[in-house]
Amino acid sequence: MKRESTTDALGLHERASATPEHAPANREARVGSAPGWASGELSLRSHQEWFLAVIMTPEHEPAPVDSTSAGRLVTPSSTLSSLARLEIYRRSYQARLIECLADDYPVLQATLGEETFEGLCRAYIDKHPSTEPSLNRFGRHMADFCRNHPFSEPDFAADLAALEWAVVLAIHAPTAPPLTAQDLARIPIESWPEIRLVPNPSLGVHAFDYPVNAYLSARRRGEAPALPVARHCSVAVYRTEQSVWRLELTPPMATLVESLSRGETLGGSLSLVAAQLDGVPEAEAAQNVTTWFSHAVSSGLFSGIRS
Amino acid sequence: MNRFGLADLGIGLGLRTVHYAHILEQRPAVDWFEIISENYLETSGRPLDFLDAIAEHYPIVMHGVSLSIGSTDPLNREYLRQLRELRDRVKARWVSDHLCWTGVASRNSHDLLPMPYTEEALAHVVSRMKQAQDFLGAPIALENPSTYAELSGASMPEWEFLARLAELADCAILLDVNNVYVSAHNHGFDPALYLDAMPFDRVVQLHVAGHTDHGTHIIDSHIGPVVEPVWELLALAHRRAAGVPILLEWDAEIPAFEVVHREALRARELIGEAL
Numbered sequence: 268m269k270r271e272s273t274t275d276a277l278g279l280h281e282r283a284s285a286t287p288e289h290a291p292a293n294r295e296a297r298v299g300s301a302p303g304w305a306s307g308e309l310s311l312r313s314h315q316e317w318f319l320a321v322i323m324t325p326e327h328e329p330a331p332v333d334s335t336s337a338g339r340l341v342t343p344s345s346t347l348s349s350l351a352r353l354e355i356y357r358r359s360y361q362a363r364l365i366e367c368l369a370d371d372y373p374v375l376q377a378t379l380g381e382e383t384f385e386g387l388c389r390a391y392i393d394k395h396p397s398t399e400p401s402l403n404r405f406g407r408h409m410a411d412f413c414r415n416h417p418f419s420e421p422d423f424a425a426d427l428a429a430l431e432w433a434v435v436l437a438i439h440a441p442t443a444p445p446l447t448a449q450d451l452a453r454i455p456i457e458s459w460p461e462i463r464l465v466p467n468p469s470l471g472v473h474a475f476d477y478p479v480n481a482y483l484s485a486r487r488r489g490e491a492p493a494l495p496v497a498r499h500c501s502v503a504v505y506r507t508e509q510s511v512w513r514l515e516l517t518p519p520m521a522t523l524v525e526s527l528s529r530g531e532t533l534g535g536s537l538s539l540v541a542a543q544l545d546g547v548p549e550a551e552a553a554q555n556v557t558t559w560f561s562h563a564v565s566s567g568l569f570s571g572i573r574s
Numbered sequence: 575m576n577r578f579g580l581a582d583l584g585i586g587l588g589l590r591t592v593h594y595a596h597i598l599e600q601r602p603a604v605d606w607f608e609i610i611s612e613n614y615l616e617t618s619g620r621p622l623d624f625l626d627a628i629a630e631h632y633p634i635v636m637h638g639v640s641l642s643i644g645s646t647d648p649l650n651r652e653y654l655r656q657l658r659e660l661r662d663r664v665k666a667r668w669v670s671d672h673l674c675w676t677g678v679a680s681r682n683s684h685d686l687l688p689m690p691y692t693e694e695a696l697a698h699v700v701s702r703m704k705q706a707q708d709f710l711g712a713p714i715a716l717e718n719p720s721t722y723a724e725l726s727g728a729s730m731p732e733w734e735f736l737a738r739l740a741e742l743a744d745c746a747i748l749l750d751v752n753n754v755y756v757s758a759h760n761h762g763f764d765p766a767l768y769l770d771a772m773p774f775d776r777v778v779q780l781h782v783a784g785h786t787d788h789g790t791h792i793i794d795s796h797i798g799p800v801v802e803p804v805w806e807l808l809a810l811a812h813r814r815a816a817g818v819p820i821l822l823e824w825d826a827e828i829p830a831f832e833v834v835h836r837e838a839l840r841a842r843e844l845i846g847e848a849l
Contacts, residue, residue: 285795285796285797285826286720286722286793286795287826309727310694311646311690311695312646314690315646315678315687316679318725319677319678319679319681319683322683322685323681339726340725340726341723341725341726342723342724344760344762346789346790346791349723352722352723355791356685356687356722359685360683360685363684364684396681397682397684398681398682400612400640400653400656400682401612401615401616401617402612402684403612403613403616403617404616438617438619438621439616439619439621440618440619441619442618442620442623469619506619506620509620509623509624
């Protein structure tokens with residue numbers, strides 16, 4: 268079970284007050300029909316509803332104003348029409364949020380290619396507009412969204428997005444010092460079966476239909492692997508200090524980690540795993556289970572012992 | 575000294591993730607850092623760990639992008655609560671945001687959208703600024719935004735709106751001279767007019783940054799070095815607001831820390847010359 272850090276390759280960038288650069292917007296916006304409320308005196312509220320409706324309209328759709336309506340609400344400059352000025356905001360809106368999703372999903376972006384990824388993001392932004400002051404959670408629906416998006420490998424893309432989002436979650440989860448072998452050594456051996464462990468607060472155990480962890484690692488190494496065929500895998504994603512780790516788990520180890528994370532006793536969890544080792548000689552099974560438990564602890568999956 | 579008694583922190587830099595390691599390992603001689611507040615909200619993890627470590631060694635100022643003070647949605651009190659908590663955590667010297675709105679009907683564009691400069695809008699923003707400042711228990715500095723569109727029906731220019739707002743709401747001003755330059759170009763006004771209208775006893779901070787000139791309009795991209803006309807505006811503003819801290823923003827194609835720091839320190843030479 269190889270544990271890999273994603274820290275160095277992680278491109279988690281901050282949001283800023285700058286306007287993102289995008290293609291020059293001095294072209295006419297495509298013209299749609301004027302909204303009924305773009306006539307008469309506008310309140311501040313109406314101004315804002317109208318402005319937001321224009322800039323949140325996806326770029327493949329016509330702007331929901333014609334030039335007459337736009338001219339009533341935004342003055343032209345000496346170089347840009349009212350619609351062209353609005354178009355700057357419309358394109359910035361999309362560009363900023365696409366940048367944000369690219370920060371969260373760099374491997375999905377590399378896998379799909381710029382054009383497909385951008386199309387996916389535009390559809391995502393339209394379906395899941397931000398409703399929060401921070402963009403830290405904006406990308407949280409991407410895995411589900413991929414599963415229902417009309418591209419060639421939606422289930423693989425969904426698994427990959429889920430793994431990348433798991434990394435984001437681990438980054439933002441609270442930091443806690445890991446449980447150590449010395450901590451465990453202070454517990455009388457006869458009490459071990461009854462102890463319950465506190466999972467690392469950043470720990471998530473994720474099950475995938477595709478081997479996305481190996482795929483992501485290959486991408487991080489700069490390789491361009493073929494899309495893998497479906498094969499179940501479980502991955503623990505968690506953080507110790509500033510490093511985010513991805514630890515691929517065998518089925519028994521996944522059972523062990525999940526059981527302990529649920530708050531089951533160590534004895535109960537080990538029995539659960541032992542039951543999965545049907546046909547394995549008892550001594551070997553005991554040895555395996557002990558090794559897996561030691562590995563889980565030394566990897567930093569747990570942060571304490573419940574009192 | 576400004577009327578709020580907020581300190582002249584010197585010349586600061588916008589804190590960016592690509593520079594975290596350098597700052598923590600090298601402890602460069604930077605006077606202070608400004609953070610984008612929202613990058614440290616909705617998180618309990620690594621971003622805060624880094625920020626805590628940096629705040630142990632440098633003064634921090636919080637600069638927000640989601641106060642949405644001009645929005646007609648109700649003020650987001652949960653957001654204000656989070657701001658207050660973060661401010662107290664890192665002992666931020668003050669909190670700033672922008673004269674703009676970012677969304678309505680619970681949707682957030684995350685863009686700094688232009689206000690219509692009308693009496694209705696002024697009364698609306700004054701009322702909300704008072705509420706927000708009461709909530710935080712401290713003055714908030716509002717920054718003039720870069721804008722690419724002017725809304726019809728304005729009854730006053732932006733500089734008059736901002737000056738009256740500051741007076742009526744008793745708030746501070748973060749004067750971004752690059753934004754003055756960008757908006758002046760985009761809307762065809764003389765940037766000197768803007769500076770002439772500023773109540774400099776309320777200006778607690780100056781921003782400077784690079785931009786991108788598309789010919790027909792300028793985008794406030796925070797990219798690249800600061801152009802000379804913007805440095806000149808900075809010197810002019812700094813002369814009028816004696817003892818005001820300066821901050822350089824660099825948010826795209828961010829170079830090595832030393833390059834950004836060196837660019838910021840040009841302000842010191844310039845101010846020396848101006849004085």
